[in-house]
């Protein structure tokens with residue numbers, strides 16, 4: 235069991251917090267990081283692992299919302315573009331510009347010329363932050379991306395947005411880790427069973443350690459409901475009324491072997507008229523997504539979803555043989571929680587329903603609900619929640635504290651210098667997709683210095699432990715100490731993306747995985763292994 239988690243679960247019941255954040259997806263994680271850095275005493279709980287619900291199912295894109303140009307939501311596009319630019323500036327090695335190669339089909343609802351003009355407008359609205367758009371003639375596409383089936387296309391356009399180099403789960407984890415570094419008491423696998431207010435107006439949350447089945451009480455002055463798709467359910471449970479609520483759109487992605495060697499996102503309009511992506515994911519390709527209105531947050535991939543995605547991809551790419559279900563390495567499925575107001579018109583045009591977030595405050599109850607949102611806009615969510623909490627009377631002694639972003643360039647250069655002196659990149663496995671120096675800095679920032687120390691002390695620490703997964707022995711040892719890993723799925727699916735890029739059968743047989751389990755779980759290693767692989 236993670237020592238860090240055990241200590242934090244105990245501390246949850248020991249004091250009165252300024253703020254309890256319920257939910258450790260992106261919205262909860264940024265709220266906790268911002269509040270803790272600015273001086274609030276913060277606790278955060280999630281009934282599963284951090285990011286284990288919606289936030290691990292995204293397309294991994296930080297995008298300015300080009301599609302909202304069609305509904306003339308220029309204000310929203312401007313805001314999202316600014317958020318994207320700010321993320322890219324703050325996380326130069328994690329959130330990076332990527333080219334979108336958008337193919338236009340003859341007879342589509344908008345002509346190619348309009349599409350091209352749209353991308354130039356997008357570029358302008360985004361302050362020319364990225365590379366300029368480029369018209370793609372059919373012959374250019376045929377030369378640069380021969381995989382694209384051009385039979386019904388009259389060309390296309392290339393423009394830029396950004397993507398998360400690692401996975402969304404890791405991105406969220408880094409905010410949780412940051413919150414912990416600023417003194418937040420965060421614990422995964424702790425569920426809120428319900429909350430009420432005592433005679434002094436303090437929030438009293440009844441919670442349960444899901445792992446041990448033990449109940450506890452957490453006291454706080456302010457309660458932040460960051461339960462994502464479960465915000466309404468949680469509010470209903472405690473009688474908290476809000477002007478907004480959620481409707482849900484299910485989105486499915488399938489992961490298959492790499493389809494094209496180029497590091498760019500191929501974009502098509504699927505049969506239902508929606509944008510459809512072919513996104514690089516390490517050594518694989520992620521394809522999707524769907525957009526289906528559903529009533530429940532608990533969604534599953536259906537045969538119809540699989541057929542829709544595979545049909546659309548096979549129709550638009552020239553593959554040696556069509557992709558079938560046997561080619562799917564992993565699936566991702568989640569619901570987008572979309573914020574709507576009381577007004578009926580908010581839900582009528584499903585396709586155009588925008589992805590704005592809303593932070594709703596009940597000042598009398600000192601209660602905050604976060605509706606909707608995107609990974610792209612997460613820094614704004616953190617800042618907004620902190621402002622609301624401050625307005626509720628919680629003193630933030632360090633209102634200007636910077637709570638996000640990679641360490642400064644001098645710190646990176648110092649790391650690179652030390653790594654060069656010990657010839658770190660020469661230890662890179664021939665199967666790795668990038669030099670170790672680049673990868674370790676991106677994933678761990680300043681913590682990567684500790685990894686260098688470990689490798690210097692014992693060169694075995696620099697060996698790849700799980701073949702094909704690029705993970706070094708020292709990374710797993712560090713994860714065991716710092717990353718609050720309770721189940722094998724936490725490590726394979728969220729702290730890393732191993733489970734998304736390696737087939738389950740291959741992973742199960744990987745010799746290093748047993749040793750990784752021993753490092754992560756000690757005596758419980760075989761139990762955790764069996765829990766993940768089912769016996």
Ligand SMILES: Cc1cc2nc3c(=O)[nH]c(=O)nc-3n(C[C@H](O)[C@H](O)[C@H](O)COP(=O)(O)OP(=O)(O)OC[C@H]3O[C@@H](n4cnc5c(N)ncnc54)[C@H](O)[C@@H]3O)c2cc1C
Nearest residue numbers: 257259260261281287288289293295426462485608609610
């Ligand atoms: C298919 C898809 C693609 C997307 N693509 C993108 C993209 O490319 N770019 C982008 O910016 N955005 C994207 N999004 C949107 C983005 O992923 C979501 O808006 C965001 O992850 C929502 O985060 P959240 O924190 O609100 O919810 P969640 O991540 O669901 O977090 C809520 C947490 O609350 C916890 N919880 C619930 N009830 C309780 C309780 N009683 N006690 C304790 N904990 C509780 C849950 O376990 C969960 O972890 C996409 C979404 C989907 C579904």
